[in-house]
Amino acid sequence: MLYSDKVMEHFGNPRNVGVIEDADGIGEVGNPICGDVMKITISVADDRIDDIKFQTLGCGAAIATSSIVTEMAKGMTLDEAVAITKNQVAEELGGLPPAKMHCSVLATDGLKVAVDDYLVKHGREPIAGPVKSADPNFDPHEDEDDHAH
């Protein structure tokens, strides 16, 4: 299993690490049992993502996908941000090993939850809808063969 140079670059120098105090929206996804936890905080101005920060407990791919999603989403409208797909994230990183694709789901899910959190707090309709990884019992490996290695 090899990571692309871009994954390693984002892993070694992750962008937008931290927590925005008094964030407008918060997205927390994943759980420590499956090994990956991500928290995204956003500040929103005129329905655009004005600032975005993340914290991630996870592997190299989880940190790199978190980092690149914050870079991609910064400055986007809320509609554009929730439309980012896991494949776009992987593509932006120069590809991900197949076993690590679920990490890019976590990153896009975290963003979606943060955007919906902002909208709901302001009495508006959520636009992203529920995501699997926000479920406390989420298991990203549920589709995998137990004994695959």
Next chain:
Amino acid sequence: MDRTVYLDYAATTPTDQRVVDAMLPFFTERFGNANSLYSLGRDAARALEDARERVASSIGAAAPDEIVFTAGGTESDNTAIIGLATAGGRAAGHVVVSAFEHHAVLEPAWWLGKHGFEVTEVQPRTDGTVHPDDLAAALRDDTVLVSVMHGNNEIGTLQPIAELAAAAHARGALFHTDAAQTLGKVDLGVAALGVDAASFSGHKIYGPKGTGVLYLKRGTRLAPYLIGGGQESKRRSGTQNVAGNVGFATALEIMDAERPTEAPRLTALRDRLVEGLLGRIEHARLNAADAPERLPHIANFVIPGVEGEAMLLHLDAAGIAVSTGSACSSGSLKPSHVLLAIGCPVEFAHGSLRVSLGRFTTAEDVDYLVDMLVPVAERLRSMNPLYEKTVAALVGHAG
């Protein structure tokens, strides 16, 4: 960073130059097939049988023909598990393995489970040891084979093989042990262990990769796993790897000669590592810390609030090679089956660090690892959204 520090000797070792030198003639001028009758073949056969005698003598086998050369630890394990269970055309029966075996034992056991046999996995206790009482409780009248590893490759705990083998024999079952991690590292005599079969690997003892040995006690029936030309007294077909087997025997003799000084040296380095790491990384723990006996060269830690792969990649950037969970599971996302088997919580198993020391490890290497790990753990914990909760839970447990 141009410093490189290799601390993954349980994964593999560099081939010792003395071993390479002993092997080289058998690639070129002494290239004969050990099964050929002319002088070139007889020369190879003599070298092969000499290697067999040296291995037999080192492990205390009763006779050289108890040594079967294979192409590695995995082949030895596969051959033992399937070959002993199915010997004499047996198609059903009960097999017992420990739950924290290497996959080279677990997979053939599971294969037997799908092909007419029943398989029971005995759980080790939290001290990283399979207790003879637990094994005895798993044995049945139709148990044909028991396999428990001698030294665990991830946590380094030694198993009470003599007692476990006696329990198996008391119920009429054969006993196999995977001794890939213990060969050369501890005094090892197959008679004292009381086993019927044992697996060994060359590349864990500064020998070449692709070499191994299956010890098979005289009179033990085996269905051969590789069939063909009938080499190795029909127990393992295929032209023998003379160079590799000479390398194996040479590597083992060096281990034996150096063990009286090397084992205490490694034990001291390991203890220095454990003390340094636990002293400087807050909340770090040594896995299976209560083990009654452990290998001198392996220590396995949990660094709570840190994910293992991220830790490994940062350490790699500092020139350090270590592993998280089993190196063999690096393609898998599941945390180590070994750590789960000894009761390590899943979220902590994701943050495990295995450090294994060897012939070229120095005190400076060990100190360098701890020095580099301190900022890595700090950095990854500062990025962990749950770190405060994790610490609160840990402190709660401790209190």
